[in-house]
Amino acid sequence: MDELTIAMPKGRIFEEAYELLVKAGYDLPKDLDDSRKLIVEAPNERFRFILAKPMDVPVYVEHGVADIGIAGKDVMLELDRAVHELLDLGISRCYIATAGLPNTEMNEVTPRIATKYPKIASRFYRSKGEQVEIIELNGSIELAPMIGLADRIVDIVSTGKTLKENGLVEYEEIVEITSRLIANPVSYRLKQERIRGLVENLRKQVER
Numbered sequence: 001m002d003e004l005t006i007a008m009p010k011g012r013i014f015e016e017a018y019e020l021l022v023k024a025g026y027d028l029p030k031d032l033d034d035s036r037k038l039i040v041e042a043p044n045e046r047f048r049f050i051l052a053k054p055m056d057v058p059v060y061v062e063h064g065v066a067d068i069g070i071a072g073k074d075v076m077l078e079l080d081r082a083v084h085e086l087l088d089l090g091i092s093r094c095y096i097a098t099a100g101l102p103n104t105e106m107n108e109v110t111p112r113i114a115t116k117y118p119k120i121a122s123r124f125y126r127s128k129g130e131q132v133e134i135i136e137l138n139g140s141i142e143l144a145p146m147i148g149l150a151d152r153i154v155d156i157v158s159t160g161k162t163l164k165e166n167g168l169v170e171y172e173e174i175v176e177i178t179s180r181l182i183a184n185p186v187s188y189r190l191k192q193e194r195i196r197g198l199v200e201n202l203r204k205q206v207e208r
């Protein structure tokens, strides 16, 4: 049986993704992300895990160094890589929204939008026919309107706690986000049986 290389996102998605695979019946090492190791084998399943930054998962999969991977829909929309999206795993649910200081209008000339998602943000404002300047940041996006760097942010909201604790309010919901199982198109063809089996096992858990 072929070995499957799986790109797993470190951080927030990891735990839910790990649990889903275990519930689907796969025998995985208990300490998969406990060490500093970046490549971990699950010999009983002939899986090899690459532990990657969430934004890099579709890159490994597109280049075929990972056969499949798990990535947030936010990352998929932002990177737009040539990979197949096989299954909505329904985990790490959140949404992308615009937010800012309460009761504020956007600057009339060129509003400034801070975000870690420049493509998603540009597409959204273009679809509304609004011209904006995108300011790309790597995290703690909520800081931007608080210190006068931006009129609005485009960022992930889950519980809304971060916005609330920083005195910000949501303006528009852009898109709902969950994590997806993705595959390299060539791997999907060559290792079809294994990958389809995995999709079916995961689907049963997702639908429960």
Ligand SMILES: Nc1ncnc2c1ncn2[C@@H]1O[C@H](COP(=O)(O)OP(=O)(O)OP(=O)(O)O)[C@@H](O)[C@H]1O
Pocket (backbone or CB within 6 Å): 009, 010, 011, 012, 013, 053, 054, 055, 071, 072, 073, 074, 075, 092, 093, 094, 156, 157, 158, 159, 177, 178, 179
């Ligand atoms: N607050 C949240 N609640 C639920 N899901 C989230 C939340 N924030 C992000 N996500 C989802 O989890 C994925 C990974 O987020 P995470 O915070 O682990 O990584 P990151 O911020 O992209 O990377 P890093 O912090 O390692 O640079 C995101 O791509 C998104 O799909």
Ligand SMILES: O=P(O)(O)OC[C@H]1O[C@H](OP(=O)(O)OP(=O)(O)O)[C@H](O)[C@@H]1O
Pocket (backbone or CB within 6 Å): 138, 139, 140, 141, 142, 155, 156, 157, 158, 159, 160, 161, 162, 163
């Ligand atoms: O609505 P909430 O439940 O408060 O979650 C939303 C926060 O979670 C994410 O940040 P993360 O913790 O990944 O940190 P980051 O700012 O470094 O991206 C996101 O960027 C928001 O800041």
